[in-house]
Amino acid sequence: MARITIADIARRAGVSTAAVSYALNGRPGVSDTTRELVLQIAAELGWAPSSAARSLSGAYTETVGLVLARAPETLGFESFYMQFVAGIESELAARDYGLLLQVAPDVDAELRTYRKWRAARRVDGIVMVDPRVPDPRLDLLVGEDALPAVVVGDPSLSGGLTSVYTDDAAAVRSCVAYLAELGHRAVAHVTGPAEFGHTHIRDDAFAREAAARGLTVEVRRTDYTPEAGVTATRDLLARDRGAPGGVTAVVYDSDATAFAGLGVAAELGLRVPDDVSLVAWDDSPLCRAAFPQLTALSHDVAKYGAHVARRLFERMAGEPAASYRDQTPELRIRASTAPPALAG
Amino acid sequence: MARITIADIARRAGVSTAAVSYALNGRPGVSDTTRELVLQIAAELGWAPSSAARSLSGAYTETVGLVLARAPETLGFESFYMQFVAGIESELAARDYGLLLQVAPDVDAELRTYRKWRAARRVDGIVMVDPRVPDPRLDLLVGEDALPAVVVGDPSLSGGLTSVYTDDAAAVRSCVAYLAELGHRAVAHVTGPAEFGHTHIRDDAFAREAAARGLTVEVRRTDYTPEAGVTATRDLLARDRGAPGGVTAVVYDSDATAFAGLGVAAELGLRVPDDVSLVAWDDSPLCRAAFPQLTALSHDVAKYGAHVARRLFERMAGEPAASYRDQTPELRIRASTAPPALAG
16 A cells, blocks of 8 residues: 555645644644544544654654663652653643653663663653762763753763752751751751762761751661651661650651651651651652641752753754753741750 | 665674664664674664664554643652553563653643554554543544553443453452441541542442441542542541541542541541541552551552553554453551441
8 A cells, every 4th residue: 555645634634734744743833623634534544654754854753761760669659750750741742742751670771771762763852860970871871973861960960961950959958957946956867879969969968067057967878768768767766765865857858758757756656846857858748748747848840840851852952051950949847847855 | 874774783793684683672682792782883873763664664663652641730649650650661671662651631632642642653552541431532542543552440441442450349348348347337438530430430339338338438539639638538537526426437549648638637636546547549658657557458550550561562462352350459457447436
């Protein structure tokens, strides 16, 4: 059978080939009625080649790639990624782009995905999250034939690529300053995996600000799972149980671990915030549904995703690489923080 | 410039074209060293066409599509979708497929996506979730030129397409029976959106089993957000506050709303499970990190996603449509349920 072209569809529909092209590509410029008619005829004729033809003509796949290099069992407990993806999608949908999402169990699998996308031009651009130190992915995102990319992370971690980032150090400082001003002297930081660059930035800012304010800090590392949050919090609070000199405030690097911490406090019979103050990051509807409501570092993650997508479209359109700071997470003070019982 | 072919790459690499094809398509059959060499040369030569060429030759896009038709702001509070996607990806990765994910703010946007995918053959197959009553998407998934699809939902909702489902009615019955046997007489069901078919199946099974056991039921509908869980639970419990004849057990259709319910109980000074029993669905690490740990209907959601993907590959390979029952969610009894204080 001869190949169906848009001219065939245009003839049958009684419209111009331009109108067919608009309709098939989901772009403005035709009425809804014409669009429906064209899509119906295209389907009837078995017209198929669009994305393939576009790719061969050196044009676009109309697809953006995102790899989440986390063990599948550690995904789904935080609101961050779904919100972030929803934000990206809001910009992609407006341009009729799709998101090719790959959950890679480890960095090697992620690298294989990048190589394949690059070799086969499966996507027009890449959103790279969770930059590591060092990050082998960056080597695949530079050079003449590299795909346009935006790194979601600090410019110091982006290897000269376009980056969109939040000032996590400033956010951490505001949080430590707040706890110090409440009168806390011994605080804990339940942080994230050591391989993520943002963990280093947060850890470092936390330690420096605490030292500058004369606070002692205990650090517990987690993989962001609720289980790890339970273990870390038990370890921090079971020993002291509110005794003098013990930890009186805990800052968590995720909402899921903070939630787990709230459960452990209840289990140990510690009152929040009377016996121990808790702070979550990121803020989420779960933080607001908790009792007491959790004080949290708040950031519009969907908006962040949308911002990243816009910068990627600029990059794909040939704009030079640059760094863009997104809104700094703000401390939302709720019911889970208060002066320590033994202070003042 | 002449088009780069796999023969050019084979010549330069000193290997067979078959080896190049294996390497570029990420399939077994070549050593890691050869694969690396081939990918490097392919990148150097600017080889690009694979997915495009495959599509034009009538072969595969090596992509599966999934649309989540929920408002972005309601995503990300439940562990279900990320776990489900991770499960799908585990099977796709083994076959070198990608997942094209679209978050559509409403059904119209989802329909546009399906039409586009069908007309342009952007994906080889579709995973359709959250079947509605009636569901306009089904019309686009039947007929000769329709894309192969698997509906994640009860066969009664799948319009004759391949379906993978859980026996939600049986799960609900086991939960109501358990509460009745504990001695509860007045229970509440905090359920999901009315437009989802599974909501009807669950609501209906809940009402029937409760009636058969002589229980009274209060129903509150939510959109699965924690906020809605808070409102529903306050409405149910604030009035009675454990008074005789009041609701003594609440069953939630999501983990996020159950979590919200736990917070409301604490806010109202009601002890869980002494004053009120709570049950969550689906089970998640958050349920196990809560205090008290939440009794929940438990289902391996990642495994469910993997099962769905395997059935889709069978369907894409030409197997006839059929229905496949996945594991029935099992009641995991934890610390949030007990006999009602006023019973016995």
